[in-house]
Amino acid sequence: MPHIIIECSQNIVSELEAVDVCKLTYDMLVDANLFSPNDIKSRIHSVSNFHVGPKGKAGSFVHVVIQILEGRDLAVRQELAKNMFNKLNQLFSHSVTVDLEELSKDTYQKRKPAQ
Numbered sequence: 001m002p003h004i005i006i007e008c009s010q011n012i013v014s015e016l017e018a019v020d021v022c023k024l025t026y027d028m029l030v031d032a033n034l035f036s037p038n039d040i041k042s043r044i045h046s047v048s049n050f051h052v053g054p055k056g057k058a059g060s061f062v063h064v065v066i067q068i069l070e071g072r073d074l075a076v077r078q079e080l081a082k083n084m085f086n087k088l089n090q091l092f093s094h095s096v097t098v099d100l101e102e103l104s105k106d107t108y109q110k111r112k113p114a115q
Helices: 010-018 021-031 074-091
Strands: 003-009 041-047 061-069 095-103
Touching (some): 010 041, 021 041
Parallel strands (some): 003 041
Antiparallel strands (some): 003 061
């Protein structure tokens, strides 16, 4: 935790990989100074079956979900989401959406790998 889950239409995966969007989003959370760099995980899931507005399969999208443990102030959560959204909009002309979800401290489970 936190997790950065990047979902995108399959037709733009190579574009996201070209800018190393996993590393870029990881660096953004490191730079926020809110999380231990060792705990941040970023990944891409491409979707082959999608439809984007009137363009259908010719359309494209990037949707990012940032998952963090509950308890951060609303202003902090809004700033994280806004910064991610703004950075992705600078890089891509595709449909871009960002959401931030809070994980429950009561139910979230984690095992750290051995050192």
